[in-house]
Amino acid sequence: MNAKIILLVGALALAGAAAGAFLLNSGKGNKVAASAAVSSAHSSAGKQIIEITAKDGYSPSLIKAKAGIPILLKVKTQDTQDCSTAFTIPSFGIQAGLPATGVTEFDIPAQKAGDTIEGSCQMGMSRFTIEFN
Numbered sequence: 001m002n003a004k005i006i007l008l009v010g011a012l013a014l015a016g017a018a019a020g021a022f023l024l025n026s027g028k029g030n031k032v033a034a035s036a037a038v039s040s041a042h043s044s045a046g047k048q049i050i051e052i053t054a055k056d057g058y059s060p061s062l063i064k065a066k067a068g069i070p071i072l073l074k075v076k077t078q079d080t081q082d083c084s085t086a087f088t089i090p091s092f093g094i095q096a097g098l099p100a101t102g103v104t105e106f107d108i109p110a111q112k113a114g115d116t117i118e119g120s121c122q123m124g125m126s127r128f129t130i131e132f133n
C-alpha cells in the first residue's frame with residue numbers, strides 16, 4: 001500500500017465531512033413555511049435554496065426565485081404516502097422516488113429571468129412552478 005495515497009484519501013474524507021457539516025449548518029434558519037402559497041428562495045454559499053414539501057401535493061405551489069443563481073432544490077417528505085413521492089421535473093430529466101420521510105436534494109443550474117420550471121408528480125396531477133426574475 002502507498003502511504004501517500006492513504007493520507008490523501010484521509011484528507012479528502014475529512015474535507016468531505018467538513019463540507020457536509022457546513023451544508024447542514026447553512027440550512028438552519030432557512031426554513032420556508034410549508035403552508036405558504038408563495039415563497040421566495042433563500043440564498044446560501046452561492047446557491048439559492050428552494051424548499052418544497054411533498055405531501056398530498058407540493059407546497060408552496062408557486063415559488064419566486066432569482067435568475068442567474070444556481071439552485072439547490074430541497075424536497076421534503078414527512079410520512080408522505082401519496083403519489084407526490086413520484087417526483088418529476090421533466091425539463092431537467094429529474095425523476096425520483098422520494099422516501100416517505102426525508103429530504104432529497106437536486107442541483108439545478110442558474111436560470112434566466114422570465115424562465116419557469118414546472119414540476120409535478122409522475123401522473124401530472126399535483127404541480128408546482130418556480131418563476132425566475
Ligand SMILES: [Cu+2]
Nearest residue numbers: 083121123125
Ligand atoms: Cu399524482
